[in-house]
Amino acid sequence: MLNMVSINLDSITTQEAFIINKAPIDGKEMKLTLSRKCTPTNDSPNKYIGYCAAEMRFADELDVDMPNTSFLVKVVLSAEFSSPDCSVKFSTDELTEYALLQMFPHVRATLASIMASAGLTPYLIPTNGIIQ
Numbered sequence: 001m002l003n004m005v006s007i008n009l010d011s012i013t014t015q016e017a018f019i020i021n022k023a024p025i026d027g028k029e030m031k032l033t034l035s036r037k038c039t040p041t042n043d044s045p046n047k048y049i050g051y052c053a054a055e056m057r058f059a060d061e062l063d064v065d066m067p068n069t070s071f072l073v074k075v076v077l078s079a080e081f082s083s084p085d086c087s088v089k090f091s092t093d094e095l096t097e098y099a100l101l102q103m104f105p106h107v108r109a110t111l112a113s114i115m116a117s118a119g120l121t122p123y124l125i126p127t128n129g130i131i132q
Contacts, residue, residue: 007081007090009102015051016076017110019118019127023070029059030123034107038081038099039092048081048090054107056123065067074127075110 038050053076061069079099083090089096112122
């Protein structure tokens with residue numbers, strides 16, 4: 001588990017967000033897949049860039065190609081972080097875990113907003129088991 005590190009979330013931007021909705025949801029089981037990374041920037045020793053992508057699909061369509069899937073919500077966010085202490089070096093694992101911790105509430109909100117904008121009842125994604 002990540003020790004609390006002194007890194008600030010400076011900005012967050014939606015890079016990609018869309019929904020494919022070809023079939024009724026009707027309470028079908030969903031699967032959320034997350035990928036994330038965070039790395040130092042070349043601009044400054046105390047600046048970092050993080051990415052978090054989330055896909056929510058029907059659980060029985062995880063291996064279906066995107067054009068053939070009947071339901072998919074995808075969100076990709078990027079964020080800029082900074083550390084007030086340039087002398088502290090963070091491992092890639094620490095940075096990535098921290099990025100997910102800070103970005104996940106925004107991912108959840110964006111997924112819910114896209115579904116609501118499409119006229120669907122949003123699935124509210126719990127943090128339990130994803131971020132502890």
